[in-house]
Amino acid sequence: MAWKRPLVLLLSLCAIPAALLAQQAPSPIPGTSLDRQRTALAQAKAQAEEARKRSEALEARARATNAAADKTRDQIAALAARIQQSEADLRAGQARIAIIADMQRTQARKLAERRQPIVRLTAALQQIARRAPLLALVEPGSVSDAVHRRIVLAQVMPVVMANTRGLQSEIARSAALRESAEAAAGALARTRDGLAAQQKTLATLEQRQRLASRTLRDSAGLEVERALAMGEEARDIGELMEKIEDAATVRDALLTLPGPTLRPARPGSAPPPSDRPAPAAADAAALPYRLPAVGEVVTGFGEASESGVRARGLTIATAPAATVVAPARGRIAFAGPFRGYGRIVIIDHGGGWTTLVAGLDRLSAQVGETVRPGDPLGATGQRDPHLTVELRRQERPVDIAALLR
Incomplete structure (x- = not known):
């Protein structure tokens, strides 16, 4: 019958495994809240942008430097800034995952709330659907009851279909959140891998610089x-x-302290200027x-x-x-x-x-x-x-x- 098709769809939607709902609602992270994670995300993005600008400036300075020692030093500082950018990106990724997890928990609660009345209604409709048509011919009043059931179903099914569409929308949103969580986790893993490679390169450059500055270390x-x-x-x-x-x-x-005063080239002339650097300024x-x-x-x-x-x-x-x-x-x-x-x-x-x-x-x-x-x-x-x-x-x-x- 035509009215049974939406009923079958409704039954299939209500048969969503509980394991799927549990997968969409990760357990809360201790000590976190949505507002705190949003603040952490904004701070991490700002830190990443600041580190990016520093690294670009240092890389430009390294390219403009001719002295090998200064170039290596600028390259090391630029790489350190890139690493701090990756660390900020990592922190942003962790905050993003925590935000998505919070949204998943909220979505799982909404989905459970939407399912409950439909589950109860489905149970009642199943009872109606189980009545054998031949039995309705021999029971007193069965024909009139069947007519009434048809009238009730005709009135109920539009409401059922509307709720079904709403439930389908919630399920689609849950699936989208799950995909976002998987994408964020993948991006986080790539950031970790890139950070590890950068740290290894920095260690190599620092070792090379230490070997080059052995004279300074001895002195x-x-x-x-x-x-x-x-x-x-x-x-x-x-x-x-x-x-x-x-x-x-x-x-x-x-x-x-003033250094030794050099004798002027001619009597009465001013002494040559000192090459001693000025002391460091003490103001902020x-x-x-x-x-x-x-x-x-x-x-x-x-x-x-x-x-x-x-x-x-x-x-x-x-x-x-x-x-x-x-x-x-x-x-x-x-x-x-x-x-x-x-x-x-x-x-x-x-x-x-x-x-x-x-x-x-x-x-x-x-x-x-x-x-x-x-x-x-x-x-x-x-x-x-x-x-x-x-x-x-x-x-x-x-x-x-x-x-x-």
């Missing part, structure tokens, strides 16, 4: 020993920072700053911990083995392990400015090395990586957010 041996001695003598990270800042102050003072405008790693800032400057101690810097949750770069130009004053902080790097920017970067697992920076913004310092660890960044001026903590460029 910095005494300074390395002095820095390690300060690290062993310091009772805590604050005392180590103070020792390094005091040493930097002495060095800056020595740099400002002269210190363009950037965050050393891609990730989510989980602790801000001045935030109180559970024990009531206020943060003197920022803490960033990064991806495993995230690349860490110099936040500003300076000189590596300390690079090595420090108890309770993993491996740390302290950068002397001159003019009383210093930066502490703590929580690294691998170091590529060397004591005595001059770094520019974006030069690699090392990488974070694999398990629950968190990077702490503190900026100081004259031994006082400074809010990094005011200097970010």
